[in-house]
Amino acid sequence: MLGMLCIIIITLLLPPLGVFLVAGCGADLLINILLTLLGYFPGHIHAFYVEYVYYHRRKYNNASQPLPPAGGIYSPKVQNAGGTQYGTVPT
Template sequence: MSVISAIFVVLITILMPPAGVFAISGCSVDFFVNICLTLLGYLPGHIHAFYLEYVYYDRKEQNRLGRFAARPAPGVYSDRIQSGGQGYGTIVEDPLVQSEEGRAGATGQ
């Protein structure tokens, strides 16, 4: 399903770059930056849109494999793109932190 959605977003981006960015980031700063770049020139809008899509789908794949990016991607302002679409509505605590809290409680500290 992810491959089909990626192809669909790329096709939308070829026709109109801000629409492709809106599909992955929603109404965010990246969307408005892309509108400005597209108005300045069609090519800068395309470059920016494809870069955001690359970061989004790369982070999404990394999350699927259980690896998380250590640093935010440069020039990306949307948390949705930075996280690969993960993290909305849930907060998952680090298992290491949970086990340390459990040990501290068990030893009476």
């Protein structure tokens, strides 16, 4: 819970950093950097969407049926049960 709150505060200040902490270095980070350069608000929308999918999938990690792929998310860390294999975000 504390880790999630820290990520939200970081994302409010700098959206690409929040995406990096959740998804790592990849397509989602590049998309977020471009959206943030186009306008600060689109970067926030994308960053909070990535974080929502990440924490939603962590919550339902032990579900009996696998979750369908989330649209617009290209990070396997976020798609695969919220990145429980490895990560930079404290649990």
